[in-house]
Amino acid sequence: MKLVKSLALGSAAAFFGMSGAQAADLPGAEPVEYVKVCDAYGAGFFYIPGSDTCLQIGGFARLDLSVGEVVRNNSGVKPNNNTGFRARARLWFDARTETEYGTLRTYIRTQFQRQSGGVGAQAATDLGIGDDSIFDKAFVQFAGLTAGLTDSFWDFKPYPTFTNPFISDRTLAVATYTAEFGSGFSASLGIEDGTARRTSTATAVFDSLGSNYQEQKYPDIVGNLRVKQGWGEAQLSGFAHHITTELGGRDSEWGYGVQFGAKINLEAIAKGDFIYGTAAYSSGALSYIGVGATGDSAFGIASTQNVDRGNRLVDFEIGNGGGIRKTEGYAFNLGALHYWSPKWRSALQGTYIDVDVKSAGNDWAAYGVTGNLIWSPVKKLDIGAELNYIKVTKTSSTYQLRDTDELIGRFRVQRDF
Template sequence: MNIKSLLLGSAAALVAVSGAKAADAVVVAEPEPMEYVRVCDVYGTGFFYMPGTETCLKVSGYVRVDIRGGDFFAKASNDSFVDEDNDIHIKDTYNNRARFQLRVDARSETELGTLRSYAAINFNYQANDGATFVENADGRFVRDGIYDNDDGLGIEHAYIELGGFRIGKTDSYFSTFTDYSSGVLNDGIVPYGPFATLQIAYTYTGANGFSAGIALEQGDEDEGFDGAGITEDYAPYVVGGVSLTQGWGKIGVVAGWDTWQEQVAVKGRLDVNITETASVFVMGAWDSGGDREESPTDNGSNWYAPWQGDWAIWGGTAIKFNEKATFNAEVGYDDWENFSVAANIAYELVPGFTITPEVVYADNFDLDDSDAWGVNVRFQRNF
């Protein structure tokens, strides 16, 4: 009996020791502390700290669909064909575009001020004028516009800022310092300045609403007229401006010097806040490019003056009806009697999704029938 009890006790002890050793062999790793994304509210909504850094990042953009119809858009896109009698006809069809824009904005504070890098990239699917030449009944080759849709990729902005300095690709200082013309979709039918360019700029912003700036620009050959648009001999284009912003509105003036053509363009703008929900603006511009009556082919040689003639004027308004609907309008007129009107109502159907129907009218502009109408409906989802 004693022997049996001894054997059972020994076996139980061995089992207990074996179990203890087996338990000791299992090692459970300690969970690593999780680093949550922190909100960065220094630069506004949407920014967050990149993990492990003091850099604030914002990723945003929009998806947009434009549906456009009418003779204005057909003529503006050269969507035409030539018949057997060599007469040009405008196609009665619609013109469309779908765009995805991606924006990336990274900022951090340094001893020299805010360091910022910004990029906006457009992915487009839109109608293009695939112009070609066809042989008519007389054996002559004449132009035939073909309506087609193509994919495209473009960099709208890509620049670096430190303090008040900026370097990179963006829109011309001549167009942005006095602000884009208005909130209509087809702004600048009478053009008010150039856009895409490489730029080195400095802007001083005072505490009392005063701002001043200067920029050196390369220009862009695609936006040039009569062979102008790009610098040569290493001499950059020069732009400078001053402005004052107060509670009643804003006033500003900007001047651009085309070093290739040795011409200057000057533009001034006045914005007035009528009420908290309504504002108006008037803008005028002048070009030193010579006497148009004596030399009409000289029109547009100044890169900073794409309007026709020596001068141009614009006006417009923005009226916020309620939290969802805003009315925008713009009128343009230049020295060569080109006249344009665009008006829309931007309606935010739900937060982040806006539908904007717009009506456009243009007169002169070397159009076949002197004037043209068009309708543009935009669907845009911002994020």
């Protein structure tokens, strides 16, 4: 009986094998293409069928809830809301191909969000052209060149917390060349969109002194020196920002600044732990230290909490003689991330900013402390809460803050894929 079964199974296998071979040889039969894993660039890449290009697709869905105190204005009115919601979806495509000049990379990231919190406004879907728009990133990298919409080469970004006040975190148009020297060392130099860095909130009170940009004559010049090795990474970056104005007589100046940032891995304590810090100086371009009309330093969502909106937010002023007087600023940040276990982590960060506005009585300064706790019950799912304490230590003489400090909380749920 065993012999009969063996012969029957063997005959069946031979029959189906012959049938498959004959079917493959039939005229007009199309070969079947299977998606193949591409392991040249890390996990998640696969070959686009019929090409030698590797593609990775990823993204996330996120909900943020911001709750906090609201600063009063000079009339004793609280112009913002205590709570706000933001739902955000992000999707990216990373395509890479090996060439004789090295890796050719194309990266596209789209972003959609709907948020509430603006005073007197209903929840709105953001489809604008700003930093949080549907067109979020799109750039090409080839033979050291990065060209397109991406992170500024000034920024240093291993942020440990959800909210990162008084830190530049900008996406803008760039054309930059990066030279790799080996052992993790590199240098970058290029041009970036200077209009995306303009800060000017002059009102009727400040019309005689407020900044008044004219045309962009030259783009911003931005460069950095960077090292990334097993111990961590560090970066020294600088910028030059051209200013032109016709308020009080045509004049032009160059703003400038420098920043140092470092991240040190603390794997001896726990896997993923690190300490992080930045120190930055800016003259004539407050956006480089995380202050601007686009809400860089907002702790909340939409118009829920903006502690610096009552202060002078101008890159420069025009003196009585018509000359440009640049605003200066310093910003410092120090933070740490610790994994209590593979599923629990928390971060703590302190920040300080001091802004020197040339018109009398308009200097201002603030500091903050941020802490969070995040639970990841399964891989790539984060459920966390964060608390910010902000203290305004000095403020514009024309805007007296009624509440000089406030607490702001944020709850977040995020699933990456």
